[in-house]
Amino acid sequence: MDIKQNILDAVNEWLTPTFDNETHAAIKELMTTSSKELEESFYKNLEFGTGGMRGVMGVGNNRINKYTLGKSTQGLANYMHKVFPNKDLKVAIAYDCRHNSDTLAKVVADVFSANEITVYLFSELRPTPELSFAVKHLGCQAGIVLTASHNPPEYNGYKVYWEDGGQIVPPEDEAIINTIENLNYNEIKFSANEDLIHHIDTDVDKAFIKSSIANASFNTSAAAKENLNIVFTSLHGTSITLVPDTLSQAGYTNVHIVEEQRLPNGDFPTVKSPNPEEPEALTMALALANKTNSDIVIGTDPDCDRLGVAVRNNEGQMTLLNGNQSMILMTAFLLEQWKKAGKINGKQFVGSTIVSTPMMMELATNYDVECKVGLTGFKWIAKMIKDFPELEFIGGGEESFGYMVGDAVRDKDAVAATLLICELAAQAKAKESTVYKELLQLYVENGFYKEHLVSLTKKGMDGLQEINQMMIDMRENPLKEINGQRVIMLEDYQSSTAKNLLTDEVTKMDIPKSNVLIYYTEDGSKICARPSGTEPKIKFYISVNTELESIEDFKEVEAVLNEKIKNIITAMQLN
Numbered sequence: 001m002d003i004k005q006n007i008l009d010a011v012n013e014w015l016t017p018t019f020d021n022e023t024h025a026a027i028k029e030l031m032t033t034s035s036k037e038l039e040e041s042f043y044k045n046l047e048f049g050t051g052g053m054r055g056v057m058g059v060g061n062n063r064i065n066k067y068t069l070g071k072s073t074q075g076l077a078n079y080m081h082k083v084f085p086n087k088d089l090k091v092a093i094a095y096d097c098r099h100n101s102d103t104l105a106k107v108v109a110d111v112f113s114a115n116e117i118t119v120y121l122f123s124e125l126r127p128t129p130e131l132s133f134a135v136k137h138l139g140c141q142a143g144i145v146l147t148a149s150h151n152p153p154e155y156n157g158y159k160v161y162w163e164d165g166g167q168i169v170p171p172e173d174e175a176i177i178n179t180i181e182n183l184n185y186n187e188i189k190f191s192a193n194e195d196l197i198h199h200i201d202t203d204v205d206k207a208f209i210k211s212s213i214a215n216a217s218f219n220t221s222a223a224a225k226e227n228l229n230i231v232f233t234s235l236h237g238t239s240i241t242l243v244p245d246t247l248s249q250a251g252y253t254n255v256h257i258v259e260e261q262r263l264p265n266g267d268f269p270t271v272k273s274p275n276p277e278e279p280e281a282l283t284m285a286l287a288l289a290n291k292t293n294s295d296i297v298i299g300t301d302p303d304c305d306r307l308g309v310a311v312r313n314n315e316g317q318m319t320l321l322n323g324n325q326s327m328i329l330m331t332a333f334l335l336e337q338w339k340k341a342g343k344i345n346g347k348q349f350v351g352s353t354i355v356s357t358p359m360m361m362e363l364a365t366n367y368d369v370e371c372k373v374g375l376t377g378f379k380w381i382a383k384m385i386k387d388f389p390e391l392e393f394i395g396g397g398e399e400s401f402g403y404m405v406g407d408a409v410r411d412k413d414a415v416a417a418t419l420l421i422c423e424l425a426a427q428a429k430a431k432e433s434t435v436y437k438e439l440l441q442l443y444v445e446n447g448f449y450k451e452h453l454v455s456l457t458k459k460g461m462d463g464l465q466e467i468n469q470m471m472i473d474m475r476e477n478p479l480k481e482i483n484g485q486r487v488i489m490l491e492d493y494q495s496s497t498a499k500n501l502l503t504d505e506v507t508k509m510d511i512p513k514s515n516v517l518i519y520y521t522e523d524g525s526k527i528c529a530r531p532s533g534t535e536p537k538i539k540f541y542i543s544v545n546t547e548l549e550s551i552e553d554f555k556e557v558e559a560v561l562n563e564k565i566k567n568i569i570t571a572m573q574l575n
Contacts (some may be wrong), residue, residue, distance in 0.1 A: 003038070010042040010239035012063055018186045019067060026059040043461055048177055052167065054148050055537075057100060064156040066107045069146075070188040071160060073108045075180030076142065077115035077189075079172075082179075084141055089117040092138055092200075094302040095146035098236045098263035103123065105146045108158075117445045123199040125264060127238045127304030130208045132165045136408075138205055147303040148467040150275035153267050155358045166382025170512060189412055208415075209242065212439035212515070213250045215406040216420040218337040224430040225251040228422060229294040233258035233285040235274045237302030239516035242415050250419055252426075256285050256292050268302070276301055276308025277401050279320055284308060284316050296425045296435065300414040306401040307414040311435040324357040324451045325439055327397035330417065330520040331360060332442055334405070335367040337375065344369060349388065351381035351396025351404070354493070354518065355541040357529045359442075359449040360400035366446065369394065375493070375514050376530065378402060382410035399451060399541065430499035438550045448453030448548035449563040453533075454540040454574045467531045467538045474529055475515055483564065483571045491519055542568055550574065 003011070011031070015024055028039040041060030045052055046068055052070060055065045078090050091112050095101035109119045120138050122131075129143050135143035147516070151157070158166045160176065168176060172292055176397055177202040224559035230247070232255055234240040240262055245256055246514040263284030264416070268274040273280050276299045285297045289310070295312035297318060300360060309326045321329070331350055338344050349370040356373075364371035370391070375379030378400065385393045385407050396405035405420050425435050458466045478490050480501065489499045495517040496509045519527045528541040544564045548557050 005041045014224050014488050017202040020088055023059050040460055041538050050427045052157055052159035056154050057156050069104055069108055069158055070111050071183055071185055072180050073111040074185050074188045077112055077117055078115040078178045079176050083385055090140040091117055092120045092134040092140045092143040094122045094126045097266050098148055099266040101146045101201055108144055109110055109197050110190055111395055113196040114189035114191050119197045120200045121197055123201045127242055127413055127415060129305055129409045129415055132161055132409045132411045133208045134204050135161050136144055136165045149303055150301040164410055166385050167379035169379050170385045187556055209246050209249060211408045212246050212416045216406055216416040217250050218423055220423050220426050222251055224426040226436055228426040230255045230292045231260045231297045232283050232291040235299055236261050236268050239300040239304035241376055243418055245391055246419055274302050276306055282308055289318055298418050304414045306416050308401055313436045321401040323401040327403055328359055328442060330403050330420050331395055332363055338394055348392045348394050350394050353398040356399045357449050357451050359446055362446040378412045405540040440554050447545050448557055449545045452542045452565045455537050457537050459536045463536050470538055483567045487524045488522050489520040489521050540574055542571060
């Protein structure tokens, strides 16, 4: 077998005594049975992306295993000792239902404790947002959650949170990554100090649920809560540990749980993908909703930070909302509740991202609050809260089915968001409206914004090269016209420049660099191209808009926007 030198060097390192016999045996097996898999496992180091480190489990420096996680943890421990000198360091660790998550979480706890850092380790699987909450609640300097979110069963991952409860951002992320990259595997301290590892569970659960209810409930009557008929599914994930209890304690007792998907299971046996962004994931929940004549369906991903929502349309049929629609609904509801309470005084803001619907800007303007727009990922929304302490954060989200309610949790949070969307639905039903009608009314008042995501999967080393080449081509040969509409502006977040293609004027953008391109056309359409930071995909986010005079015109106007999106996809050869 012909092995490239860089891969051979990496393989030989992993065959040294630093690594255990089990790892040696697995590598030798790959060498004799699968040269392609060996190459994929060793051709590069697994990198941090927008959501931390995520990848396929297995042996090698491009895989999730005790050594890659151990090295990251050792680097993080070294960095913490450097930036928090003479301080009793503490870290919180949570994990989800993924295969090996519990054992990998213990490995991470062992390494921290071996570095004289006190560890608060959840005794069982818990939702990711509770980890964010626990970091602040327990006064930790950092937090780790072992999760691969909604990725396939062979994946796992490692998210790093900082002392504010948000994921790491500049300058910490680069400094931590540099520290990790400068380490050798033989520097990892695996020998645990068990005296420094403390298990946590119900006390933090109670505080988290109390906080969620305080942030996401708004004077909904007991009768309205009882009258809302809810279907909930955890899709075999962690949300079953908290969402039903949170809804119950908030007064929502009419909840039907999809029993076949109740038990946590890293194989996700009843779905092709445990991703609420995929309509198929909610098939069983929708069937139960029709059987029970429910008003709303809510499903969460395995680590309970994203939620999918379905509601009844004007014909009484269950209809899936996309992430932008649920974000708009929850933001508008929050703004209205804050306005009713007299809490809006011009010193508040909502948060969004560059790939999400521009309708967030319209909503914020109508309520006299600021809408801050950052890069993709909730770590940037969390950073807004930290960077602007003089402003109150109301809520925020992005198109990928995540939402953050208030600042108690500094990440997308499907626990509080589930309660919030139920509050909205209960209040709407109490006034003989529906969630769907509330959405259409928002379109009438703010403009009808319609979004569509095209996601192209390009797996492995070859796929990565193909994605990189696509971005290079779009930069070096930018489109001048899309679907018969002139491109008037091109924003390149890698060079931090915005170019007016009509005047050739170039302006600098004050935003961190990212591999993102956004095209704006003269009819108000917006097309964003971005390689995923956590999956082998390149994503194209399309947003079109027009006026909607009345709810009665909705279907006709929607058909026009759908046709425009279809034509953009064809024009850009994305089918």
